[in-house]
Amino acid sequence: MAKHAITLNINGQQMDVAVDSRELLIHTLRDRLRLTGAHIGCETSHCGACTVDIDGASVKSCTVLALQAQGADIRTVEGLAGSEGLHPIQEGFFEEHGLQCGFCTPGMLLRAWRLLQDNPNPTEDEIRHGMAGNLCRCTGYQNIIRAVQHASEKMQSGETAAAE
Amino acid sequence: MIPGRFEYHAATDVDDAVRLLAEHGADGKLLAGGHSLLPMMKLRFAEPAHIIDINGIADLRGIREQGKALVIGPMTTESAIIDSELLQRRCPVLPEAAQLIADPQVRNRGTIGGDALHGDPGNDHPAVLMALDAEFVIRGRKGERSESVDGFYVGPYLTALDDGELVTAIRIPTPAEGHGYAYCKFKRKTGDYATAATCCLLEMEGDTCRRVRLTLTNVGPTPLRATDAEALLTGSEPTAERIEQAAQAAMSICNPAEDLRGSPEYKTHMAGEMTRRAIHKALDRARRG
Numbered sequence: 001m002a003k004h005a006i007t008l009n010i011n012g013q014q015m016d017v018a019v020d021s022r023e024l025l026i027h028t029l030r031d032r033l034r035l036t037g038a039h040i041g042c043e044t045s046h047c048g049a050c051t052v053d054i055d056g057a058s059v060k061s062c063t064v065l066a067l068q069a070q071g072a073d074i075r076t077v078e079g080l081a082g083s084e085g086l087h088p089i090q091e092g093f094f095e096e097h098g099l100q101c102g103f104c105t106p107g108m109l110l111r112a113w114r115l116l117q118d119n120p121n122p123t124e125d126e127i128r129h130g131m132a133g134n135l136c137r138c139t140g141y142q143n144i145i146r147a148v149q150h151a152s153e154k155m156q157s158g159e160t161a162a163a164e
Numbered sequence: 165m166i167p168g169r170f171e172y173h174a175a176t177d178v179d180d181a182v183r184l185l186a187e188h189g190a191d192g193k194l195l196a197g198g199h200s201l202l203p204m205m206k207l208r209f210a211e212p213a214h215i216i217d218i219n220g221i222a223d224l225r226g227i228r229e230q231g232k233a234l235v236i237g238p239m240t241t242e243s244a245i246i247d248s249e250l251l252q253r254r255c256p257v258l259p260e261a262a263q264l265i266a267d268p269q270v271r272n273r274g275t276i277g278g279d280a281l282h283g284d285p286g287n288d289h290p291a292v293l294m295a296l297d298a299e300f301v302i303r304g305r306k307g308e309r310s311e312s313v314d315g316f317y318v319g320p321y322l323t324a325l326d327d328g329e330l331v332t333a334i335r336i337p338t339p340a341e342g343h344g345y346a347y348c349k350f351k352r353k354t355g356d357y358a359t360a361a362t363c364c365l366l367e368m369e370g371d372t373c374r375r376v377r378l379t380l381t382n383v384g385p386t387p388l389r390a391t392d393a394e395a396l397l398t399g400s401e402p403t404a405e406r407i408e409q410a411a412q413a414a415m416s417i418c419n420p421a422e423d424l425r426g427s428p429e430y431k432t433h434m435a436g437e438m439t440r441r442a443i444h445k446a447l448d449r450a451r452r453g
Contacts, residue, residue, distance in 0.1 A: 004172070021172035021215070024202075043165045044203055045270055046355055057243070057272040063202050064273065065195075067172055068219060111269070132354040133267025 006070040010035065011079030019066040026050045028066040029076060037077035037106045041135075048134030051107035052076050058114045060133070077106035080113065088154040089113050089147070098147030100138030108134050112148045121152055167205035174217045178303060181218050181330055186305050188214035189327035195219070196239060196278035199270050200287075224277070224332065227251060234336040238277020242266070245276055254338055257345035257365060261292045264349045264361075277331055280313075283321040286357030290317060291379040291387035292347055295363040298336045304329035317386035340375075343367050344450025348442040349381070350434050352425065358382040359425040360435035362414065364442035368450045371401045378410065378442070383418040383435045390414040393439070407443050414439040 003018040010033070017032050029035045029052070038061055041049030045063040052061045053075040080087040089112050092098065099105045108131070115122060115130040122130060127148045128141075136144060173188070175181035185192070192214030193201060204210040218224060224239035227248050234255055236245075245251060245262040252259055258276075265288055266274060280289040281300075293313040300311050305328055316324045325331065339345070349361035361381035367374045376397045378390040393413040396406055420431040 022167045022169055024166055027166070043206065045199055045266075048267070048269060051269055058269045059272055060269045063199055063270075065172070065198070065202070065215075065217075067174075068195075068198070068217065130268060133269040 004067055006067060008033075008069055008072060008074055010074045011076060017066075021065070021067060023066045024062055025052075025064045025066045025069050026061040028069075029061060029074075035076050035078055038110075039103055039106055041103065041107075046135065047104070047107075048111060049104050049107045051110045051134065053110055053114050056114075056117075058111050058133075075110065075113075077109050080109060087113070087151075088158065089116070089151040091154065092147035092150035093144070096143050096146040096150050098139065098144045099136075104134060104136045104138075108136065108144060112151065115148070116152055116155060120156055122148070124149070165206040167202060168208060168211045170205075170212055170215045172215050172217065174220055177221055178223060178330070178332055181216060181221065182303055182305060182328075184214075184216045185328045185330060188216065189329075192216055192327075194330060197241065197273040197275040198278075199266070199274045200278060200282045200284060218330070229254070229338070232338050234338055236276060236334045236336070238281070238331045238334060239275050240277075242271035242274050242276065242279070243268075246271070255296070255336060257292060257296070257339075257347055257363065260345070261288050261347040261349075261363070264288065264347065264351070267355050270355070276334065280334065281323065281325060281331055283317065283319075283323045284357075285317075285320055285385055285387065286382045288347070288349065288358065288361060288381055291361065291381040292363045293334065293336070294387055294389055295365045295377040295379040296336045296339065297377070298334055300325075300331045301333040301335055302329050303332050308332075310335070314389060319385050339365065340367050342450065342453045344446035344448070346442040346445035346449070348438040348445065350438055357425075360418075360420070360431050360438050362435065362438040362442040364439070364446040366397070366443075366446050366450055368447075373397045373400060373402050378414060378439065380414060380418065380435055380439070383420040383431055385419070385421075388417055390417055390439070392417070397443070402443065402447055407440060410443060411436045411439040 008015050039049040041047035045060045050062040054072050193212035195215050195217045225237040227236050242262040246259045279287045298313045344366045347363045349358045358381045363379045365377040376394045378393045380388040393410040396410045415436040418432040418435050420428050
């Protein structure tokens with residue numbers, strides 16, 4: 001079967017790529033575009049390691065056809081850090097020991113990023129429910145919650161500073 | 165794991181989808197949110213030769229009030245159901261149930277139509293829509309028809325929907341002002357299907373139960389309506405004794421399969437407990453208005 005030409009806007013950059021109809025977005029990202037930040041964990045939409053942001057919503061990219069992302073704005077973990085260094089969410093995970101082996105971290109970071117876009121000052125309960133689609137087998141989650149809280153505070157104080 | 169080979173078609177509108185279904189429906193599948201179908205295709209439980217993607221059809225999304233009914237597009241995501249101010253006000257049991265489905269990422273893609281029409285007895289919307297007396301508005305080559313949710317489910321993955329048809333809307337008679345509602349779901353962990361779940365909707369008139377609906381999820385080959393349990397409560401005061409009798413009546417129609425979630429006895433027991441909780445919660449909410 002013939003390949004399909006699609007255009008993806010990934011981390012602000014337009015990328016044209018030819019994909020098979022049965023190709024999953026995570027494989028396009030990792031194997032064709034060499035964006036290997038998002039990981040393949042369970043492949044059954046449970047673990048969240050493949051979480052990326054598509055058109056303003058967190059999505060498990062192992063359960064989306066690449067074709068379905070035609071024209072979409074996608075953000076992956078490669079798009080988080082800026083020229084000034086780590087994004088506050090990455091800094092939060094670093095400072096609060098929010099990871100151990102790091103396999104789940106790219107998905108955690110992208111999910112936390114969207115959570116804080118939607119709700120800049122979440123309660124602990126809101127963080128726990130908001131992060132419920134991401135599994136971590138190392139940390140026991142406590143430090144991940146702290147990392148998100150750290151990022152929330154940092155991002156808000158950054159906004160205050162910018163406003164002043 | 166990747167799905168087997170198939171030919172991909174993106175339907176541009178409902179007419180186009182009906183045309184594609186007429187052509188490929190017998191060995192094809194509609195792709196909604198994909199969070200039930202794609203996992204099944206990865207495991208080769210489903211191997212459609214054609215995929216008809218209906219994500220591009222804007223008419224199939226959205227929630228609106230139309231006269232005395234709420235009309236929900238089947239491609240409306242679980243997240244949109246949860247966030248809907250209209251549903252929170254008019255039909256809060258739907259956001260309550262949607263909140264208990266899967267996890268945030270899956271709810272961003274998963275749709276009410278996908279959940280309700282897949283025919284998986286573990287899905288939550290069928291029982292809730294059955295309790296709401298909802299109907300599916302169905303389009304096929306022969307035109308439009310409606311099918312009541314009660315009676316729509318024939319067996320696991322078997323519904324009254326033909327290969328050449330698609331659901332264009334879910335129509336729900338707007339529940340009475342101040343009705344009591346609850347969807348109580350027992351699950352092992354986030355993202356799991358129900359071990360057992362009960363939906364209860366009721367209307368009170370003073371101390372008397374004027375109208376009750378009790379439906380059950382994942383304790384039989386299809387969602388179940390506990391009509392005997394409903395009859396026990398209708399037209400009388402819901403005393404502790406009657407609620408217990410209703411829970412026993414609901415348990416008596418359970419016929420769950422044994423799996424990793426437990427034995428038939430255990431699941432039936434949990435269905436009884438979910439029924440008790442759902443009735444109490446719905447009553448409490450009805451009394452508080």
